[in-house]
Amino acid sequence: MQINYDSLKADLHLHTFYSDGKLSPEELIQRAKLSGLDALSITDHDSVEGVEEAMHYGRINDIEIIPGVELSSEYKGQEVHVLGYFMDYKEPRFLHYLASFREKRLKRAEKMVERLNSMNIKITIDDVLSKARGNAAIGRPHIAFALMAANVVSNYNEAFFKYLGDNKTAYVKKPNISTAEAVKLISDTGGLSFVAHPGKTIRDNLIIELIEQGVDGIEIIHPSHTRDDIAYFLDITGQYFLLESGGSDFHGGRMNDDLIFGNYYIPVSKVNAMKNRLFSN
């Protein structure tokens, strides 16, 4: 039987409780099965801890799992998320880098808690850690959930608006690597890298400069992208012979999550294009 890869759905941007998502890889895969998705990539922030588990449950549920990660990086002072696919997720140097960055994320969360304390908001780092699994990449979302639990804010967005958003009172920057370094980490372990959700902020010269850092593609489909964004970035991928990615950026436990899951995907034929670029030489 001929398989029509254009009609099969791949969501290549998903978070689990190994970073700031709510679900386990198994729960995510079961949900994906119900939503009619055929291929997935778990792209936790600065972690591949969920990949092996996802591979296991993917085999059981007949869903293809593409090893993935979402690396935090920085270009000219702006935070750039780099999605990596098909890396060797067991490569020791790569794992060592991720573990050391998660350590830095933890220290940064401690600093953010100190800032909150200095504003007389009495939450502790343990309150924050209670919102995450051991070994998870600790981020601002965990602090937001701790602030909600302590009734300091009444919802998730308020936590960012008042305290945690970029340059707000409790914000502390992460010590990000450069985008070129993130791309190299991914290519050194045999993977492909993509600029995540460029949207309104990474356009014009900036997206071209990032392409010059060696990314292999751009995330085209994302809940934050308008039709115009999609057309704009498709045009660029066409001009520069880049690959296209996309997905829901589902975390679980947030507003709109139920609307996005299963509705933001790319055809599996685009995943095949990635494999062709990697494995055809």
Ligand code: AMP
């Ligand atoms: P971190 O990597 O710890 O800096 O946390 C970044 C994550 O926090 C992003 O991936 C978003 O999920 C979330 N985030 C950042 N800014 C906002 C915001 N203004 N409102 C809601 N969520 C945000």
Ligand code: FE
């Ligand atoms: Fe996130």
Ligand code: FE
């Ligand atoms: Fe992101």
Ligand code: ZN
């Ligand atoms: Zn994400």
